[in-house]
Amino acid sequence: LATAPVAGPPTSVDGFVKEFLRELNFGQGVTLAQSTVNDQYLALARTVRHYLMARWLETSRRQFEQQTKGVAYLSAEYLLGRQLGNALLATDLTEVVEDGLRSLGIDLATLRSQEVEPGLGNGGLGRLAACFIDSLATMGVPCIGYGIRYEYGIFRQTFVDDQQVEQPDGWLALGAPWEFPHPEQAQLIGFGGHTETYDDEGVTRTRWVPAWDVKALPYNYMVPGYLNGRVNTLRLWRAVATDAFDLKIFNAGDFEEAVRSQTFAENISKVLYPEDSTPQGKELRLQQQYFFVAASIKNFVYDVLPEGFDLHELPERIIFQLNDTHPVIGVPELMRVLVDEKKMDWDEAWAITKQCFAYTCHTLLPEALEVWSVDLLGRLLPRHLEIIYRINDEFLAEVREKFGDDELRIRRMSIIQEYPARAVRMAYLATVAGAKVNGVAELHSQLLREKVLPDFDEFYPGKFTNVTNGVTPRRFLRLANPALSELITETIGVGWITDLERLRELEPYAEDEEFRARFAAIKAHNKRRANAVLLERDGFTVPDDHMVDVMVKRLHEYKRQLLKVLHIVTLYDRIVSGEVAAADVTPRTFIFGAKAAAGYAMAKRIIHLINAVGSTVNADPRVEGRLKVLFPPNYNVTLAEKVIPAADLSEQISLAGKEASGTGNMKFALNGALTIGTDDGANVEIRELVGDENFFLFGMSEPEVQALQDAGYRPSAFYESDPTLRRAIDLIASGAFSGGDRSTFEPVVSNLLHQDRFMVLADFASYIAEQDRVDVAYGDQEQWTRSAILNVARTGFFSSDRSMVDYIDRIWHTPPVR
Numbered sequence: 166l167a168t169a170p171v172a173g174p175p176t177s178v179d180g181f182v183k184e185f186l187r188e189l190n191f192g193q194g195v196t197l198a199q200s201t202v203n204d205q206y207l208a209l210a211r212t213v214r215h216y217l218m219a220r221w222l223e224t225s226r227r228q229f230e231q232q233t234k235g236v237a238y239l240s241a242e243y244l245l246g247r248q249l250g251n252a253l254l255a256t257d258l259t260e261v262v263e264d265g266l267r268s269l270g271i272d273l274a275t276l277r278s279q280e281v282e283p284g285l286g287n288g289g290l291g292r293l294a295a296c297f298i299d300s301l302a303t304m305g306v307p308c309i310g311y312g313i314r315y316e317y318g319i320f321r322q323t324f325v326d327d328q329q330v331e332q333p334d335g336w337l338a339l340g341a342p343w344e345f346p347h348p349e350q351a352q353l354i355g356f357g358g359h360t361e362t363y364d365d366e367g368v369t370r371t372r373w374v375p376a377w378d379v380k381a382l383p384y385n386y387m388v389p390g391y392l393n394g395r396v397n398t399l400r401l402w403r404a405v406a407t408d409a410f411d412l413k414i415f416n417a418g419d420f421e422e423a424v425r426s427q428t429f430a431e432n433i434s435k436v437l438y439p440e441d442s443t444p445q446g447k448e449l450r451l452q453q454q455y456f457f458v459a460a461s462i463k464n465f466v467y468d469v470l471p472e473g474f475d476l477h478e479l480p481e482r483i484i485f486q487l488n489d490t491h492p493v494i495g496v497p498e499l500m501r502v503l504v505d506e507k508k509m510d511w512d513e514a515w516a517i518t519k520q521c522f523a524y525t526c527h528t529l530l531p532e533a534l535e536v537w538s539v540d541l542l543g544r545l546l547p548r549h550l551e552i553i554y555r556i557n558d559e560f561l562a563e564v565r566e567k568f569g570d571d572e573l574r575i576r577r578m579s580i581i582q583e584y585p586a587r588a589v590r591m592a593y594l595a596t597v598a599g600a601k602v603n604g605v606a607e608l609h610s611q612l613l614r615e616k617v618l619p620d621f622d623e624f625y626p627g628k629f630t631n632v633t634n635g636v637t638p639r640r641f642l643r644l645a646n647p648a649l650s651e652l653i654t655e656t657i658g659v660g661w662i663t664d665l666e667r668l669r670e671l672e673p674y675a676e677d678e679e680f681r682a683r684f685a686a687i688k689a690h691n692k693r694r695a696n697a698v699l700l701e702r703d704g705f706t707v708p709d710d711h712m713v714d715v716m717v718k719r720l721h722e723y724k725r726q727l728l729k730v731l732h733i734v735t736l737y738d739r740i741v742s743g744e745v746a747a748a749d750v751t752p753r754t755f756i757f758g759a760k761a762a763a764g765y766a767m768a769k770r771i772i773h774l775i776n777a778v779g780s781t782v783n784a785d786p787r788v789e790g791r792l793k794v795l796f797p798p799n800y801n802v803t804l805a806e807k808v809i810p811a812a813d814l815s816e817q818i819s820l821a822g823k824e825a826s827g828t829g830n831m832k833f834a835l836n837g838a839l840t841i842g843t844d845d846g847a848n849v850e851i852r853e854l855v856g857d858e859n860f861f862l863f864g865m866s867e868p869e870v871q872a873l874q875d876a877g878y879r880p881s882a883f884y885e886s887d888p889t890l891r892r893a894i895d896l897i898a899s900g901a902f903s904g905g906d907r908s909t910f911e912p913v914v915s916n917l918l919h920q921d922r923f924m925v926l927a928d929f930a931s932y933i934a935e936q937d938r939v940d941v942a943y944g945d946q947e948q949w950t951r952s953a954i955l956n957v958a959r960t961g962f963f964s965s966d967r968s969m970v971d972y973i974d975r976i977w978h979t980p981p982v983r
């Protein structure tokens with residue numbers, strides 16, 4: 166009885182209504198008549214929780230009893246998206262709830278819109294973590310996700326005079342019905358101070374004496390598997406001041422200082438850093454990293470493992486997966502726990518630690534590789550720096566043993582970089598400590614081995630592997646695209662939702678005229694649905710007869726939103742110069758979504774330019790409404806779920822060799838958009854699967870990029886020799902999009918002409934030619950729809966369930982899933 170959880174409420178409509186009203190009355194403290202939409206949303210969320218609770222308790226209990234190996238996913242970001250729809254889907258309660266609420270005069274869709282999504286991530290890496298924990302729950306793999314409960318997630322983007330303005334994302338303000346705080350499981354996390362040695366019965370040991378500490382409070386979130394009765398846990402940590410922290414000061418009579426120091430401690434989990442490519446080396450960021458990783462390791466070692474567990478068996482029980490280098494300080498932390506706290510021999514501890522971590526790299530850009538100055542690290546985490554030094558010494562000794570005294574190689578491979586400042590290379594530490602290192606798409610993994618870490622690849626044969634990213638079909642197909650899901654299920658059954666390769670069975674239907682008509686009607690329906698959302702949200706309209714051409718992703722120069730702008734400007738120029746009659750232009754609506762890191766000036770200028778081009782093009786009567794540029798602010802998971810299913814064309818146009826994988830590319834293809842893309846990241850694998858004839862390829866390949874770089878790239882040469890390109894750039898430079906002011910976009914133009922790090926100009930001609938082919942192809946709607954269907958049928962590979970199978974087989978070696 167003690168371990169048997171109370172069953173959830175009855176799953177009848179009546180049972181649901183009773184439970185919902187109870188929550189409204191007793192949980193929210195209002196009657197139905199008094200209740201606001203927010204009251205109703207919160208009561209509904211809590212009611213749905215009740216249905217999941219028994220399964221959650223049961224899943225936790227079994228994982229504890231079974232003593233099998235599980236995964237601890239360590240990620241500084243989880244970009245979860247709204248929870249309600251997914252929880253209803255996972256429990257099969259959508260209809261019951263819809264009917265029950267209707268009987269009370271409440272519309273479920275209205276309550277769903279009330280939810281503020283937890284935006285606890287920047288983009289791809291954070292969303293990937295959310296997809297992975299969804300898949301692991303659905304596959305029944307034991308997993309705890311560990312991360313940070315930021316009080317403010319990714320900023321809310323607004324536009325003022327066409328320019329980005331950031332607003333705080335107070336996602337907790339209206340209530341947080343999905344979380345369960347567990348103050349009794351709080352952990353103390355130390356910082357600063359010094360280390361000292363002491364004699365422990367004849368053995369000299371080291372201990373760390375921190376100068377200050379903060380309390381880490383865990384907040385648990387349910388991660389429901391799809392219709393399988395399992396609920397895994399996501400545990401996010403919040404920083405609060407320790408009682409000692411402020412009491413000491415308070416007792417000393419300094420009330421103000423006591424409050425100030427409390428704020429100081431609580432800053433640690435206050436806000437998500439909105440940078441996602443050029444880490445600034447900020448102290449608070451390192452505090453965040455150590456804070457959540459130390460809390461997670463403590464939680465696992467002291468609370469999750471049974472009492473008396475022999476830590477020599479740790480590698481049989483857990484694998485800590487490092488989502489990029491952000492949690493890699495966990496490596497010296499585990500060493501510290503084993504050696505200093507558990508008094509284990511160093512060599513033994515290192516042998517264990519090496520088996521307990523694996524590292525996923527998500528980038529190729531050198532400036533995105535994290536380094537922490539020895540100065541800062543030594544000040545904040547003195548014991549960890551000592552441990553890193555020893556790991557490095559022993560590692561370099563091994564390198565010497567294998568390769569001899571090759572000083573250049575030693576300097577290249579050292580975990581400690583000497584120039585421009587002494588700093589710890591976190592990717593190297595992760596590679597040395599990780600049992601496996603993986604990239605996130607075939608091309609990326611290959612470039613990682615050959616270009617970023619070649620010495621390590623040579624030193625550690627077999628350590629490097631690939632796991633191509635994936636996306637969860639539950640959220641990004643079943644939930645986001647109900648109409649297409651319905652058609653698929655009607656055609657091939659429901660199995661595809663957990664076995665996405667079964668979409669293959671749709672292939673023959675590409676030749677079925679009636680199926681094509683239904684497929685095309687669904688795309689049209691999704692466009693109208695997106696139109697309704699954009700109209701209500703931003704006052705935008707998407708004309709029914711337009712091709713919907715979408716580029717949604719973080720704003721980065723390497724992703725080349727500028728190339729897209731140059732295409733739009735070229736089309737506009739063709740019309741206004743009279744080269745082409747507006748009536749002969751394929752009508753297109755371009756939809757952008759992109760946030761720029763707050764401190765990334767060039768990215769912000771590009772946002773300004775997109776908005777300015779949009780304002781001009783949209784307002785010009787000569788265009789006759791045949792081109793439309795929409796840039797809804799604050800692109801997030803919620804908007805993605807509406808926009809992606811409406812897309813005809815997916816823009817994946819990064820410079821070859823720069824986008825590690827991309828995951829938006831997969832979501833679009835699965836929803837029947839055709840891709841125009843470079844040979845980069847997972848685009849390569851998408852094209853291989855869907856076939857050349859169903860993919861618009863353009864631009865240089867990675868070796869061609871390298872060759873041009875080596876030969877000396879001169880962007881101005883392309884400007885001078887290509888009149889189309891020249892006209893587009895000149896038009897921007899002329900002030901045509903800035904009220905005649907030539908200075909507004911001068912920095913963008915001069916950067917393109919004289920630097921152009923990501924070779925926009927070199928790929929321009931190829932891009933325009935391919936876009937013209939897109940227009941022609943779109944003219945044959947039957948053929949286009951055939952291609953779109955084949956895109957859906959052939960991209961089942963990109964399910965994050967498959968990614969999880971690959972991680973299990975190649976990296977984790979957790980027990981096989983049925």
Ligand code: 26Q
Nearest residue numbers: 289290293440441444527605824825826827828
């Ligand atoms: C690091 C230190 C300090 C501040 C911020 C950061 C930081 C935060 C986030 C650095 C990088 C990120 C996020 C990176 C990211 O999203 N990368 C993307 O990961 C996807 C999933 O693997 C890939 O599909 C994308 O290609 C890759 O760009």
